[in-house]
Amino acid sequence: MKYENLIIEKREYVLLKQLLQLSGYYGDNVFKSSVKHLRDELLSARVCDEDQMPGDVIRFNSFVSVASDGGWKKRFQLVLPNESDIKQDKISILTPMGAAVMGYAAGDSLMWEFPTGPRSLTIEEVEQDVKI
Secondary structure: OOOOOOEEEHHHHHHHHHHHHHHHHOOOHHHHHHHHHHHHHHOOOEEEOHHHOOOOEOOOOOEEEEEEOOOOEEEEEEEOHHHOEHHHOEEEOOOHHHHHHOOOEOOOEEEEEEOOEEEEEEEEEEEOOOOO
16 A cells, blocks of 8 residues: 555545445445445544645545456546446445545555455556545
């Protein structure tokens, strides 16, 4: 990991904690596992003011390019649940993919649970479009 802990902006941290509290009622086990993992990572996250946020850290509305160890690539925008639209590559922060990448930075690698099993993902690029 490029930074020692996840990094998250203060207002986004508060909003994400609220969203995670509301999300505990879903029945899907992969979803529950992803949300629990993100919730656990937030316990040690570095919470920053807006002007302290590194430009390469994934946050709400960031455009993210990822690649898997199997050659699969995807570019998407990480959005709030009410803005999610798979056809426009807008993925909710509360999906397993969204929860997996939040707070990571370009160049980081992480494990993600696909329906076919865990795979290593590398974050290739992060572009910001922050507006919450």
